[in-house]
Amino acid sequence: MLTRKQFLGWSASGLALPVLGAWAAEGPGSSDGRLIVVFLRGGLDGLFAVCPVSDPRLAELRPTLSRSVVDEGIRLGGSGFAAPPAFKAAAELYAASELAFAPCAGTTDASRSHFQAQDLFELGTGATHGSTGFMARAADMLARGRGAISFTREVPLVFQGGENVPQVAPLSGSGLKLPPSRLLDAVRSAHRGQRTGDALEQAIATEAEIESAMTTAMEVQASRGAPGAGTFSRVAATLAQVLRNNTRLALAFLDLGGFDTHANQEAVLTRGLGDLGAGLLTLKSALGEREWRRTRVVVMSEFGRTARENGTRGTDHGHGGLMLLAGGGVRGGRMIGDFAGLDEFRLNERRDLPVLVDWRSVLAACMGDALGLNSTALDRIFPGRPGQRLDI
């Protein structure tokens, strides 16, 4: 008889029959959901955001950085982890079974370079160079008529190189407004058939959608009182409104900066995590219950940081880090993958956390679950992904 573990191993090595492979990847979820990827650039210190307060070595490794979470943190059930006061939103979602966390997730990066690790994450192939990002490949696998949107200023690597070009909607700045005129028509015709022309046409097409969403979102925001101080919490309502109005948008991406905390980490992350938490809660309320159930939000960073705090009340570049999965329909209130503790011999190179959950496993599971993509499609989106299959 085949054990489940053997089956999964075989399936990963391509030996299983395709029909079985398809069965294995299609979860109970519907195929009309959406996936929002929130990428925290700079290397979030996962041990600060969701902290293993029960670990006996914590105080020794992090004499100043563990103080407030040990004293005032909010425990995440019986997991042995707690969220610091600034990230109480995570604890709230966790308690509502709408958030799960993987404390030792990450990529195959070994360089500890921001830029290489970010490229690795966005490419999703395990290579550091390549021409298409994983969300671009995922967009190409979507059912006809479904599309993708990038809430960024430019097209990020994660969305580059595909056929199903994402809309780009920067949520700050001056928008896309280009009033129609004879001259604008001439400009469009001069650019027609060129890459610049495609981008220009898309700007003109997206403009109307975003503009109308902005107007409604302003009212939603106003009725909820003053928005938070950070970027994400400020734009989350608009973002939710755009997604609500355009249910065909199955994939969304946004990135937030400011997580490279070499010094004075507590103050910097109190702001950053406060913003992230407030943004997630705004997203939930502005999407409304029905849409929130269709939504999977994955939050991740290019790497975690050193287990030990450095000499300037910060942390330096590390390896494994935190991955969060949130949404109305996720199996939350639990930990994904293992946590081996902070003992020196458990650490990666005696320095930082190992990667026990490959980032592609979580993303693939979400795409299977929320977008109805089968394992053949997922193998094309994440060629060379490990055999590990997660149940989301």
Place this chain on the structure above:
Amino acid sequence: MVILRFCGAKRTALRSLRRWLVLPFWAGASVALAQPGIDAPMDEALARNMLNRFGFGATPASLVQATGMTPRQYVQRAISAGSTLAPAAADALNRLPITESVDEVWNRLGPGGYERTRAVDAQAKKQLQQTERQYLVAAVQARLLVMANSDNPGHEALLAFWLNHFSVFAPKSEVKLVAWDYVQALDRALRTDSFEELLRASFYSPAMQVYLDNAQSTASDSAAARLAARRGKDLGINENLARELLELHTLGVGGGYTQQDVQVLARIITGAGVYSPRMQERNLARAGAIRAGLFLFDPRRHDLGEKRFLGEFFPAGRGLGEIDRALHLMAVHPATAQHIAIKLARRFLSDDPPKSVVEAMSTAFLASGGRISSTLWPLLQSPEFALSLAQGSKFKEPADYLLSVARAACGDQPIINARLLAASLTDMGEAPLMHTTPDGYGMRESDWLSPAAMAKRVRLALGVAAGRVPLARGEDAGPSNSQSGPDAEMDRRRLLQGTACEIDGSALRRVVGPISDQTQAAALTLSPREQAGLLLASPDFMRR
């Protein structure tokens, strides 16, 4: 129908391309001394292309000036000479608070400075922040004023490249106060035509020391750390600058160094930091601290142990000499040659430069001990360069685009509305000294071409052509502090008050040069003013 005249210019460009590629009959004898491509005087078409590639676009005067120079002379001047500005632009520059001595500013506002120490209540602290911000704003505006009005735009393009290679984020803490000092330090180093001097100028600057946290990094068994420990405070190493020195400034990721090298380099550079007025000269002298400008090497924070870095043995206790030696090792490393060659080629040749050209540049870098000019000659000599110049295939980065629009529209009228330049470029995402992470701005089309970017470019071009964008002179404005809220709205409106440049149609066509059939066809039914807008928004003008 004026626009149809451009056909002639396009033919000229092709003619000059042919001249670049074909060796004259006598070339065989003297090929090592004088390369016909880079040692032949440029005609107007070629000069225009060079001003686009190594510069921010032509103006009538710069076109006259560059025509007749050889490409080698053009680039040599770009490296070793600075810029002169027209009187109106120079006046505008001198009105910014960049002329104050940086030592004085630091003594007032730096950590422990007398004005900072005096600011105790909330009102005074707010005032202090506004004062600090003025220096940041001034550095960004000054940089843009010089770039827009330079009579030696090649120099400003190369300096922009190096400022981006050794990128700092000026709004971070005290970097604001020393951002312009940083620009000047790299400017001086560039003129020595040496990569090692650029690396040293960047490393020994207060801006870089503060930006990448090295000023705080302290060896854990040093005198300073032991003293702090007795007071119940932990001091230790911060490896931020060490990592970026290897990864971004020199060898490059994949350059063959290890995590061990990063950690050892972090130990080597402990003690490097910044002078603070709160330090007492007597104590510094007793400790053997070494000061150069605001840079300070304090042995009390330095790791005195022996080290092994990039395979070389560093005996114990050499202090500052160790840092010099490590910088030199990195500056002349073959991986550094490769890294610098590919970045220069990406900026000045193409997004994916051919291996052969990069290889030749890298070899020249090593053979010349890291001379910038020697590294650039193989690029200028390559047939790929001649071809890419004629095709204008590089997508302009936002700074290239904004400044070339301003220069083309204003001709040689001074462009002194620096607030407007800074605000527009911030909106487009490429304001100088404002990239948050140390990798600097991207240089490829895929980094910049997006729907939002196109909307902004087209809006800018049409606004400039319609005379709605006051590039020539802004309304004299008080300090602008807010990023959002009603004040920001007022700021935006105020930004658009002032004097626009008067566009001279024929001068504009001359500096823009040849355009494609498709753009010409699109122009057929337009008025002359609209044609100017189309030219500035055309696909031809978005490439260089």
